[in-house]
Amino acid sequence: MSDLRNRIQNVIDNEPVALFMKGTPQFVMCGNSDRALRALREAGAPVTAVDILPDPAIRQELSSISGWPTIPQVFVKGELIGGADIVEELAAAGELEQKLESRLGPSYREARAEQVARVL
Numbered sequence: 445m446s447d448l449r450n451r452i453q454n455v456i457d458n459e460p461v462a463l464f465m466k467g468t469p470q471f472v473m474c475g476n477s478d479r480a481l482r483a484l485r486e487a488g489a490p491v492t493a494v495d496i497l498p499d500p501a502i503r504q505e506l507s508s509i510s511g512w513p514t515i516p517q518v519f520v521k522g523e524l525i526g527g528a529d530i531v532e533e534l535a536a537a538g539e540l541e542q543k544l545e546s547r548l549g550p551s552y553r554e555a556r557a558e559q560v561a562r563v564l
Contacts, residue, residue, distance in 0.1 A: 449505045451563040452494075456509070459492035460548050460555060462519040464506050468560050469493050476528040480516040483528075483535040489520075489544055490555035498564055521547040 455462050461484060467473030469481055469491070484491050496502045496515055507513055510524050518525040520543060525531060534540035544552050 448501055452505050452509060455494055455561050456519050457522050461489040461491050463491050463493045463516055464496050465493055465516040466497055468495050469558050477516045479528040480518055480531045483531045487535060487540045487544055488553035491558045492561050494561050494563055502563055
């Protein structure tokens with residue numbers, strides 16, 4: 445397994461909520477990434493964001509790992525949830541908070557604040 449693949453997999457496996465996005469939470473570079481981030485923020489998710497823009501290899505490796513072709517990609521406790529549309533649909537139905545609570549525990553909102561992880 446490549447070093448980059450290992451670093452991406454480490455984020456997926458070890459962060460409660462991983463958001464692979466275009467840009468960072470402070471400087472979002474894509475409408476879909478913004479939509480996913482907003483839904484996660486509204487649900488109180490402890491988001492760890494990874495900017496896929498610095499190197500096309502990040503997106504290639506990520507899609508190879510997940511089998512999901514588009515960005516953003518949201519993982520909760522290592523499980524791929526999906527992209528912006530799915531995260532928004534779950535949020536609108538009240539299911540995103542339920543999923544976060546069932547996967548992370550009832551006090552997930554008390555977890556640390558948003559952070560950015562680098563895989564390069």
